[in-house]
Amino acid sequence: MQHRQTISQTQLCALLWASLLAPAAELLPAVTLPWSGKAAWLTTLLAFPVLAAVGWVLSHAAWRRDGLPQIIRAGFGPVVGRGILLLYMVWGEFLLALRLRLCAQRLLASGERDGSLWFYLPVAALLALWMARGKLAAFARAGQVLLAVVLTAAAVVLGLALFQVRPEHLLPLWWQDALPVASGVLPACGVLGWGMFAAFLLGNTEPAKHSRRDWLIWSGAGCLLLSLEQLVVVGNLGESLSQRLHSPFFALAKSVGVEGAFQRVESIVSALWIFGDLALLGVILFALWEMARTVWKKAEQKTMVTAAVLPAIIISMAAFPDGVGAEATGRGIVLVGNLILGVALPVFGAGAAALAKRSDHKGTSCG
Template identity: 25%
Template sequence: MQQQISGGLYAAVLAIMGSVMPYMLLPRALVQYAGQEAWLAILLGGLYGLAVSLVTVWAACRFSHRDPVKALRCAFGPWAALPVALLYSALNLLLSALALHDVQTFTSILLLPGTPGWVLAPMIAGVAIYAVVRGVEPVSRIAFAVFLPMVLVILVLPTGLFREFDILQIDPFLYRGLDGLVRAISVTLAWTGQSIVALSFIRHLSPKVNPYLWTVIGVGGAHVLLGVTMALITLVFGSVLPGRLLYPGFELFAIIAVSEAVERIQAAVMVLWLAGGLLKVTVNLFAAVEELSVTFNVHRRGWITAVLAVIAMGAAQILPGPLQRTGLTAQAWWNILHVGLQLAILLLLAIGALVGRLRQGAMASG
């Protein structure tokens, strides 16, 4: 029997996907281009992510059981769903490898200095494999458990940082120019478009809840929270320094003073971020395994999960270092690659939905 998840669990998965990694890797590039308006770039770029997720949900709801891949395979044969499944799985496998690389890099720099990545990667991958094999419900519940404390931390942030705000660091609106804001928005698209992962979770969403409402809550909420933290970063550090820091978001938590007894909450936030990073590795791996398994009608997913995890581990070891990795997010070809894959998947889903609807109409009229 297929596992089902509630609207809250579904939204938590989308929120984690849209907030954890961008918070660590996007601020540096966005501040370099947009300066103080980096928060606005997050919100405007988030509209693209919201559109991607809603179109994905719309296309999925056009098929039986909200399962486009399975419906295409049953209606037209196994090869009909192959283009969508391969593109989607390749994209998620790439994202899983990137997340694994980012988590192992962060850990080796700040938690376990000098520890080789190849030592950390198998442990991270092992946790992801176990969670994927257990199914969608445990993954979603972990996302919910991680996301709630993150929301509470962000709500407390203004209180802990109020004394660090410097009104003299505020620049005039669009000080870097409209072109800088547009460039920053283009950098966010590869990240916000990752909400296409809703395709693997919408089929498990309880039919009793509104899929569009919970998609908006998950994706929209993530980018609102991300925009708030981005605004706090520029209020505290200004519009120049964050562009020179490797992890501006991490440094923000190093100066929080909540009270005399609790001077730093950086360690607790680090644990939450690592849990969120591990979850992103898991969710992207789950999405790749899910669609391949449905396409080829594979019921025992253990070996597919292990093979894809090994590929992700290998790819993570050849990716560039932390400075090059953060710089990669601003490369035009890199963002075009991601956005191109996302739009290609949406186009194939829309074509499949249209063809399926036309076939149903022909059968009804015949």
């Protein structure tokens, strides 16, 4: 019987945002611009209530040391719940393969020299496997460092580009822009849905006195950062160019620099952003392990994460032979799947679990 490892809520939130910044930099504001136009930077602010509500609901279960696997089984029953967990495992394996492909692509791009993508892909997989075969507590401590590194890189780019923002790219905004901005919350939540796997680690967090308040603070700060990122990107590149680019944030990094110090920072930023990729890969693998031991009591951590990484490498090579296909998948089906599995199902499952618990309590009281 393996003892459950515990981490603090602060460490879990650090892991969540370190892992979210990797897909956010690739997708925002490119996926929100078609919906909201130059007001796309407001979409992540409006997504804050959704993110806060999901965390508010799930944090109640964390007091009972329940993660999302336990919530799903309690809400949907042992049979249906197990089927839903298997669905999450399949989706996690698919996203693991996609993220490995994108991480390898970033490793190749940051080198700025000839190299083989198929060399960097196993390298990324081995790094992720090394982290996931260790203790969750050690990975959580590393997550705080990973977040600090990625935030530093983001601060450099956004700080240098902020003074180059052109107001005409962002203004004016009118009341008729309200509906498009509201609709843009959907793709924004799809991007935030990459963080669903952190919810599977909730059962490993130590109960915190102010867990809901802390979650609101982390959620608010994260959404503000993503809104600032979108504002600076659109304010520098304009609506049409930002929408056409595959990764507008990294395109922005190519245009910033400090005269006399360093002219271009995109290679450094791209290299440092790999820490965000590794955080996301690690979170997915630990989440797969949590799901596996909920479905199969005798599952072993090292065996499970190794069994998850090996097919992910094969899927990554077979399903995404080129970067265009991987990026298109990330902007399409992945956002839809994240909305369903990362927002709708967790809230529905938590609600069903709460109702089931209340019914059991009433039945016990009557008896």
